[in-house]
Ligand SMILES: Nc1ncnc2c1ncn2[C@@H]1O[C@H](COP(=O)(O)OP(=O)(O)O)[C@@H](O)[C@H]1O
């Protein structure tokens with residue numbers, strides 16, 4: 001009996017191709033939208049939290065100028081190397097301090113050139129920034145002191161200048177001097193703000209000061225806080241110490257800013273989570289709209305279907321056989337729609353994740369949820385009108401207007 | 402006459418009433434119908450429009466239930482049957498032909514005829530053979546794969562008759578089967594129904610407005626105002 005009823009259900013689907021197609025379409029759109037939105041949101045959140053990990057733990061950055069004061073950066077005096085030493089010596093919660101300067105330059109190797117940014121810093125820079133070596137070595141203390149022309153390069157520089165060759169031991173030209181590549185950094189990928197972290201060259205601070213900036217200014221201090229110490233507390237201590245060192249009076253505002261990079265990243269993660277929920281809600285509405293579309297199709301066809309049920313009852317179908325047929329019919333349609341929806345969603349979110357450069361994370365929970373919801377919609381709107389009709393006297397079902 | 406010596410008729414309606422609506426607005430479509438049909442009979446039912454012919458046919462076909470009265474089919478008290486048992490009675494013993502054909506749209510003639518057999522759970526091969534045979538019997542060989550939309554009214558009614566007889570029912574109930582057809586087609590359908598009664602011994606009850614069509618039957622029952630007005634044997638049609 002079940003096979004015959006299955007056959008009846010499949011025939012009914014084939015008989016009403018347009019109605020079946022529209023039902024499936026409604027479910028496909030709803031399911032695909034919800035899954036795609038949530039999957040992309042998950043990917044974006046993952047990208048940001050990966051980012052937080054790669055930033056290094058408990059990292060503070062001190063820069064001259066006021067963050068919100070427009071041109072404040074220009075007027076504020078730069079730091080010097082002894083500012084870094086003072087922080088390291090006087091604040092016990094600090095693990096390492098790396099003084100940094102930056103310069104945008106075009107670097108050349110053989111026939112290749114590449115516009116990038118060179119960072120001059122100390123050995124602590126690598127530990128503060130949570131960098132790892134992929135090959136070669138970091139510069140040593142004597143190279144740092146002597147201001148030797150050596151550099152550690154990021155993965156993007158290797159790709160652009162050296163291609164598939166091993167860069168360690170090679171040379172790059174920076175303006176008028178040439179510099180030996182002694183180390184290659186392990187790739188980190190994009191930062192939370194969308195910049196390429198691997199597009200970087202690190203040299204000893206003194207090398208950059210002497211050869212590129214021509215002064216002893218330090219543009220930023222990267223401070224890594226000890227794990228067991230509160231970042232906020234260290235931030236306050238840094239502010240107090242720097243105010244003293246810069247001789248600011250009570251009435252003057254800070255002419256420097258301490259950024260908590262992790263806090264920024266966490267704010268960003270929060271924002272993305274909210275966005276994901278918002279997009280998920282929008283997508284849920286589209287699932288609902290799909291459901292209403294299905295309901296419409298079912299209601300429009302209820303007269304025809306009621307008469308069809310009347311015919312079936314009149315020639316001797318049992319009520320439960322009619323119900324089983326309609327149940328199978330709606331389950332087959334919505335399950336098929338749900339599966340197509342999941343397929344479309346996986347393809348769309350994998351493609352969009354690639355374009356947006358966020359990881360693609362298959363989320364079984366949302367797939368299952370959307371599928372079950374679609375199935376429920378199909379069954380509710382396909383099955384319950386049929387249940388009413390199948391309970392009528394055959395003649396009343398046949399006469400349905 | 403000794404009542405108890407008579408065999409039980411196939412169908413016996415006693416004091417059947419049917420009212421539509423409630424209270425003061427209630428309308429009595431049947432006001433006490435008594436009717437006996439013997440197995441193998443061909444009975445025509447006539448009467449003015451609104452006299453309750455269709456109502457009684459629907460009750461006989463178990464498509465509807467009477468308000469009161471007794472309906473015995475082959476010794477079985479039909480009012481006492483459950484919904485499912487009445488469906489099984491329709492499935493196994495009764496065939497119904499409607500004025501409006503009532504075929505499944507966008508479904509081939511073969512699949513329409515096959516439908517009752519599907520509900521009987523018959524295997525595919527037997528189903529197909531029986532359906533083709535039924536279509537051949539109503540003169541539709543070669544039209545198996547046409548849908549109702551591709552068939553004329555007469556052909557659609559033949560498909561409906563094939564669907565009704567494919568289960569080899571005991572009784573064929575036809576409510577104005579030729580009501581929507583032209584005269585020539587009507588006579589072809591009538592010949593078909595007469596043949597089913599004569600050759601297969603199917604008991605036929607048929608509602609019609611046409612005297613010449615009623616003349617095909619052995620007996621004519623006249624309805625008026627929800628009652629049997631007259632019940633006459635047709636002289637000319639003695640077999
Ligand atoms: N579903 C219904 N609701 C209310 N009245 C009905 C219904 N069906 C039939 N009637 C009424 O019952 C009477 C008998 O109808 P019917 O048996 O169809 O007559 P006919 O002899 O023309 O076939 C008519 O007056 C009709 O209006």
Ligand SMILES: [Mg+2]
Pocket residue numbers: 454455456
């Ligand atoms: Mg009628």
